[in-house]
Amino acid sequence: MEQTANQSATRTESAPADQGRDRAVIIRTLDLAKIYGEGETATHALQGVNSIVYRGELIAIMGPSGSGKSTFFNMVGALDSPSKGRILIDEVDVAQLSAVELAFLRCRKIGYIFQSFNLIRYMTALENVTVPMSFAGVSPEEARRRGMELLDLVGIADRWDHRPIEMSGGQQQRVAIARAMCNLPQILLADEPTANLDLATGESILATLQRINQERGVTVICSTHDHRLLKMCDRIMWIRDGMVERVESRENIKIKVGTIGGEQA
Amino acid sequence: MKLIEAKKQINLGPARALQLALSGMLYRFFRSGITVAILCLAVAFLVHTLMHGLLTHATEFSAFREIREQRELGALVGRMSRPDSPGMVLDSLAEDRSTRLDEYRTWGRLEDDELAQVGETAKRILQAESYLESLPDDNRAILMGDADILTLLRRFQQRAQYELYLERVEQLALRHPLDGEADFRRLVQVEWPRLSEVLERIREGQNRAIENIREAYPGIGIRQLLIEPPDNFAEVLEQVGFAAQEIDFGRLSEFAAWAEDRQRLEAALTERMVHTALLRRMNVGSEDLSSIAVFNWLASRRGDPQWLSGLLSQSGVEIAPERLDGLADYFIRSDRLQEVAGVEPPTEEAGIFSLEGRLRWLILLAFCVCIVGVANAMLMSVTERFTEIATMKCLGALDGFVMMMFVFEAAIQGFIGGLVGIALGTLLAFARGFVEYGTLLTLTPQIVAQIALAALLSLVVGILLAVLAAVGPSLVAARLAPMEAMRVE
Numbered sequence: 059m060e061q062t063a064n065q066s067a068t069r070t071e072s073a074p075a076d077q078g079r080d081r082a083v084i085i086r087t088l089d090l091a092k093i094y095g096e097g098e099t100a101t102h103a104l105q106g107v108n109s110i111v112y113r114g115e116l117i118a119i120m121g122p123s124g125s126g127k128s129t130f131f132n133m134v135g136a137l138d139s140p141s142k143g144r145i146l147i148d149e150v151d152v153a154q155l156s157a158v159e160l161a162f163l164r165c166r167k168i169g170y171i172f173q174s175f176n177l178i179r180y181m182t183a184l185e186n187v188t189v190p191m192s193f194a195g196v197s198p199e200e201a202r203r204r205g206m207e208l209l210d211l212v213g214i215a216d217r218w219d220h221r222p223i224e225m226s227g228g229q230q231q232r233v234a235i236a237r238a239m240c241n242l243p244q245i246l247l248a249d250e251p252t253a254n255l256d257l258a259t260g261e262s263i264l265a266t267l268q269r270i271n272q273e274r275g276v277t278v279i280c281s282t283h284d285h286r287l288l289k290m291c292d293r294i295m296w297i298r299d300g301m302v303e304r305v306e307s308r309e310n311i312k313i314k315v316g317t318i319g320g321e322q323a
Numbered sequence: 324m325k326l327i328e329a330k331k332q333i334n335l336g337p338a339r340a341l342q343l344a345l346s347g348m349l350y351r352f353f354r355s356g357i358t359v360a361i362l363c364l365a366v367a368f369l370v371h372t373l374m375h376g377l378l379t380h381a382t383e384f385s386a387f388r389e390i391r392e393q394r395e396l397g398a399l400v401g402r403m404s405r406p407d408s409p410g411m412v413l414d415s416l417a418e419d420r421s422t423r424l425d426e427y428r429t430w431g432r433l434e435d436d437e438l439a440q441v442g443e444t445a446k447r448i449l450q451a452e453s454y455l456e457s458l459p460d461d462n463r464a465i466l467m468g469d470a471d472i473l474t475l476l477r478r479f480q481q482r483a484q485y486e487l488y489l490e491r492v493e494q495l496a497l498r499h500p501l502d503g504e505a506d507f508r509r510l511v512q513v514e515w516p517r518l519s520e521v522l523e524r525i526r527e528g529q530n531r532a533i534e535n536i537r538e539a540y541p542g543i544g545i546r547q548l549l550i551e552p553p554d555n556f557a558e559v560l561e562q563v564g565f566a567a568q569e570i571d572f573g574r575l576s577e578f579a580a581w582a583e584d585r586q587r588l589e590a591a592l593t594e595r596m597v598h599t600a601l602l603r604r605m606n607v608g609s610e611d612l613s614s615i616a617v618f619n620w621l622a623s624r625r626g627d628p629q630w631l632s633g634l635l636s637q638s639g640v641e642i643a644p645e646r647l648d649g650l651a652d653y654f655i656r657s658d659r660l661q662e663v664a665g666v667e668p669p670t671e672e673a674g675i676f677s678l679e680g681r682l683r684w685l686i687l688l689a690f691c692v693c694i695v696g697v698a699n700a701m702l703m704s705v706t707e708r709f710t711e712i713a714t715m716k717c718l719g720a721l722d723g724f725v726m727m728m729f730v731f732e733a734a735i736q737g738f739i740g741g742l743v744g745i746a747l748g749t750l751l752a753f754a755r756g757f758v759e760y761g762t763l764l765t766l767t768p769q770i771v772a773q774i775a776l777a778a779l780l781s782l783v784v785g786i787l788l789a790v791l792a793a794v795g796p797s798l799v800a801a802r803l804a805p806m807e808a809m810r811v812e
């Protein structure tokens with residue numbers, strides 16, 4: 059097992075190496091590229107990313123600021139159209155989905171935690187959490203009940219009646235997390251979910267992510283600068299300048315975390 | 324393997340869209356207030372222009388009608404005092420106006436075919452007249468001098484005069500009226516003598532009728548009769564040939580009383596004592612002392628009816644102070660009516676689709692302003708919310724639902740803005756109308772209905788414009804990929 063993981067970490071993830079893990083692929087990107095703008099000012103945010111995410115794994119995406127993590131999330135979450143390349147979710151090309159199918163995908167299959175939260179300003183915390191449920195056809199009472207549960211889970215149940223501007227960044231982030239989980243998605247895309255949180259809360263959020271990953275088998279893709287995540291994740295994908303630098307499995311990096319911790323201490 | 328059974332994705336109903344639109348608007352109360360305010364102003368402008376047009380039209384029209392009525396009443400007093408002028412009779416004969424024709428038929432003892440014949444002649448005379456009037460001024464002066472057509476025809480009965488006319492026409496190389504010289508000659512030599520004889524018969528008949536009225540009420544002037552019409556007055560009038568069935572004796576008596584008092588006042592004004600006293604009191608020049616000047620003075624703050632009444636009674640004219648005030652009001656109003664009716668009073672009652680030229684342009688302009696204002700307001704209010712649309716879409720909203728939300732929002736804003744705008748526009752239109760026309764401002768049931776229609780149309784226009792203007796940008800936003808919409812500024 060370790061051998062295979064090491065091999066796959068060295069370069070791109072090719073099919074033969076994966077089969078050893080005996081896991082289904084849930085997301086696959088093929089030569090994914092995204093260019094913002096045109097001509098002189100064009101930014102190549104992603105330049106040919108080939109990646110694979112397995113069902114039920116917790117994968118961390120690491121990379122310096124501006125390396126293209128959020129862009130990658132938007133593509134994988136079918137929120138933006140790629141300039142080039144393909145995204146397959148459950149082996150279905152996202153580009154081929156109709157508007158209704160896309161809405162269905164975004165609503166139930168994938169949960170998003172945006173880096174900038176994207177809460178709806180005029181709604182309370184609870185209302186924000188219940189919006190995706192109403193799109194999924196959950197009854198209002200049921201949605202409120204589940205919404206309160208989720209807010210309780212992320213530790214801000216007492217704030218259910220507050221609007222985003224009445225909450226701190228960390229509290230907003232937790233509303234965003236609760237919202238992302240409300241329709242029991244198969245995939246959770248978390249873009250720096252702990253960026254605005256204190257150590258303790260960050261820890262508990264990460265623990266929550268790990269729990270839903272392990273207990274419910276939700277595939278979690280999480281970008282972060284938080285090295286505590288590295289202890290929990292199955293694999294790490296390093297991105298730099300819009301390209302996959304390397305992919306490592308957890309067993310491989312435990313040592314590294316130690317060294318980094320050692321250097322810092 | 325198919326990933327998605329998309330039919331399970333629910334397009335939430337209008338109730339939820341309405342609820343979201345409402346709570347969104349309440350949250351951005353100030354911003355949506357501004358949007359509503361712009362909508363309101365646009366609609367108010369439209370409503371104001373429409374309604375002011377309607378009010379102006381209605382007021383002018385009713386002023387015109389009142390003046391015409393006054394003239395007719397005034398004419399009636401004249402017609403019961405002395406025979407109608409030949410010109411007037413001629414006009415009536417040519418016009419086939421039934422009431423007058425009946426009178427003339429009686430007085431002239433005319434048979435139907437004779438009446439038709441003179442009617443035909445009258446028409447030909449008017450035709451000849453309009454031709455002669457259309458000539459260049461200098462030519463006309465040579466041919467006619469100051470004479471009107473009837474004088475001319477009378478003059479042409481002398482052979483020499485007619486020869487002279489023919490000569491002049493030849494000299495000036497002019498065309499003859501009607502179908503050439505022979506035709507005109509027939510009018511002059513055959514038709515006119517016959518018509519002239521009929522006119523004379525009518526005149527005599529009317530004179531007899533007037534005489535009969537005098538005899539029926541000996542010692543009472545015709546004016547007095549009209550001010551206080553005796554019980555069987557209408558019957559007596561009918562008997563002597565006047566068409567009395569259409570006369571409103573109530574209004575006639577009122578009108579005659581005003582006219583009578585005015586005349587008494589005017590007579591008194593010529594008396595030396597009254598004249599000098601008034602000149603001093605009113606502080607005007609002698610040439611400015613008319614009855615209407617006195618009325619205006621009475622209506623002003625300096626006016627003193629008590630004093631004037633006393634002055635008049637010294638010269639033997641008894642008019643009570645209240646009556647003087649009433650006279651002033653009545654005739655100032657009549658004067659204003661003339662002003663309001665203008666040179667070319669409208670000929671039909673107003674409707675929002677029948678307003679004439681200048682107003683139509685104004686309304687079109689108002690409509691354009693309305694469109695631009697509303698489009699701008701809605702564009703701003705929608706682009707402002709692109710992030711919200713994008714977020715909704717990220718969470719699985721269908722395009723249709725997003726659109727529905729915005730249509731509702733626009734409709735609500737259009738509705739509120741429209742209602743307030745209608746109130747504001749109506750208020751403005753009435754205030755302006757009142758300033759311009761004062762108490763002459765006219766509101767007939769017909770015009771109220773038109774105003775209500777204008778209000779309703781403006782409301783519909785407001786809502787429709789708001790919705791249409793919102794649909795465009797929100798459709799764009801709904802069609803974009805969520806993150807693209809998020810990036811739109």
Ligand SMILES: Nc1ncnc2c1ncn2[C@@H]1O[C@H](COP(=O)(O)OP(=O)(O)OP(=O)(O)O)[C@@H](O)[C@H]1O
Pocket residue numbers: 094095101102103121122123124125126127128129130173810
């Ligand atoms: N809308 C946009 N228009 C133009 N360029 C963009 C846009 N969004 C992102 N970029 C550029 O694309 C590159 C990748 O951005 P991205 O947001 O994916 O980085 P990131 O890895 O998420 O960074 P961070 O860790 O700071 O969130 C950056 O250079 C950024 O400037």
Ligand SMILES: [Mg+2]
Pocket residue numbers: 127128129173249
């Ligand atoms: Mg980012």
